[in-house]
Amino acid sequence: MGLYEKLVRPLAFLLNPEAAHEIALGWVASGMFECRVPHDARLAVEAFGISFANPVGLAAGFDKDALAVDWWDALGFGHCEVGTVTLRPQPGNPKPRLHRLPKDRALINRMGFNNAGAHALRLRLEAAWPHLPVGINLGKNRDTPLGEAAKEYAALYRTLAPLGAYFVVNVSSPNTPGLRSLQEPEALREIVRAIRSEKPRKPLLIKVAPDLDEPSLDAVVELALDEGLDGIVATNTTVSRQGLSRDPGLEGGLSGKPLQPLADAALARLARGSSGRLALIGVGGVFDADDAWRKIALGAHLVQLYTGWVYGGPKTVARILNGLLERMEREGVRSLDEVRGSAL
Numbered sequence: 131m132g133l134y135e136k137l138v139r140p141l142a143f144l145l146n147p148e149a150a151h152e153i154a155l156g157w158v159a160s161g162m163f164e165c166r167v168p169h170d171a172r173l174a175v176e177a178f179g180i181s182f183a184n185p186v187g188l189a190a191g192f193d194k195d196a197l198a199v200d201w202w203d204a205l206g207f208g209h210c211e212v213g214t215v216t217l218r219p220q221p222g223n224p225k226p227r228l229h230r231l232p233k234d235r236a237l238i239n240r241m242g243f244n245n246a247g248a249h250a251l252r253l254r255l256e257a258a259w260p261h262l263p264v265g266i267n268l269g270k271n272r273d274t275p276l277g278e279a280a281k282e283y284a285a286l287y288r289t290l291a292p293l294g295a296y297f298v299v300n301v302s303s304p305n306t307p308g309l310r311s312l313q314e315p316e317a318l319r320e321i322v323r324a325i326r327s328e329k330p331r332k333p334l335l336i337k338v339a340p341d342l343d344e345p346s347l348d349a350v351v352e353l354a355l356d357e358g359l360d361g362i363v364a365t366n367t368t369v370s371r372q373g374l375s376r377d378p379g380l381e382g383g384l385s386g387k388p389l390q391p392l393a394d395a396a397l398a399r400l401a402r403g404s405s406g407r408l409a410l411i412g413v414g415g416v417f418d419a420d421d422a423w424r425k426i427a428l429g430a431h432l433v434q435l436y437t438g439w440v441y442g443g444p445k446t447v448a449r450i451l452n453g454l455l456e457r458m459e460r461e462g463v464r465s466l467d468e469v470r471g472s473a474l
């Protein structure tokens with residue numbers, strides 16, 4: 131056990147989860163964390179026209195307002211996804227809205243897109259000097275009627291387009307009423323077309339819920355291919371409570387270990403359906419190198435983590451990267467392209 135597991139995590143876990151999150155984000159943003167990270171060309175990944183130093187990224191929601199965007203590379207991340215950002219700032223749901231389930235290595239959140247809004251994010255990114263690709267995850271304000279969502283996603287994109295390496299349409303958070311109905315092909319098509327009518331054109335992906343059934347996942351693939359999208363992020367948190375030792379009766383999206391089988395199943399389905407024509411980002415229950423390897427073998431170009439970082443601490447990504455390199459040597463693999471899809 132390292133210092134983080136022995137000392138820092140127990141102390142941090144005495145605080146309420148949202149306070150601990152804010153302190154951790156403040157520490158990262160101050161640049162006080164840096165760890166020895168492997169830089170190795172064998173970890174490099176090309177996806178949707180972007181070169182990534184390694185496949186491991188920070189999932190959306192951790193650094194919603196891009197406060198620490200200059201520092202995530204120092205902790206080993208190969209990309210970070212900021213947001214979800216909404217057009218207008220909004221406070222999110224009433225607290226408490228984030229809960230730890232340490233026995234299950236999970237979190238349940240119903241944050242509700244608390245964020246400083248598109249204008250603030252724009253100013254923040256204009257002042258930043260990130261050394262890694264920054265994706266921007268877009269969502270709709272809670273009080274915007276679903277019928278006006280497409281217009282709002284387009285306005286968001288217009289505000290932020292020059293500043294993101296890639297964009298993600300988030301229609302899969304369980305914490306904004308009605309949002310997930312926008313995963314229906316008709317609604318999704320309208321949103322994608324509205325964004326695609328804006329300039330400049332940047333890589334565009336959709337983030338899906340792990341609770342979609344197989345026909346719905348197939349429909350998302352078909353739409354993504356039809357509309358010339360670049361990829362799919364699989365997945366967001368789940369509303370199911372499968373895999374928990376005990377259902378705590380809390381509302382919100384479940385992330386971490388219990389999500390992993392659902393997220394992996396969705397990823398595999400998307401990979402089979404798209405057979406290499408879309409880039410896939412595998413998210414959900416990544417804690418270690420084996421988890422990252424499995425997602426890549428199931429077809430992911432990139433992986434992301436949130437809950438695994440909360441439980442594993444600042445050295446998590448370095449550990450994952452070292453573990454990937456060790457396994458590549460063991461299996462005689464020279465690049466992650468050789469691993470991708472091998473488990474399908």
Ligand SMILES: Cc1cc2nc3c(=O)[nH]c(=O)nc-3n(C[C@H](O)[C@H](O)[C@H](O)COP(=O)(O)O)c2cc1C
Pocket residue numbers: 189190191192194213214228237239241243267300303337365366367385386387389413414415416434435436437438
């Ligand atoms: C507290 C919290 C806030 C999140 N906020 C967002 C968000 O704003 N937008 C989004 O697309 N996903 C959000 N997510 C989902 C994560 O990006 C990720 O898809 C999910 O947690 C599964 O990955 P994990 O098991 O590594 O945590 C959030 C997750 C957590 C735990």
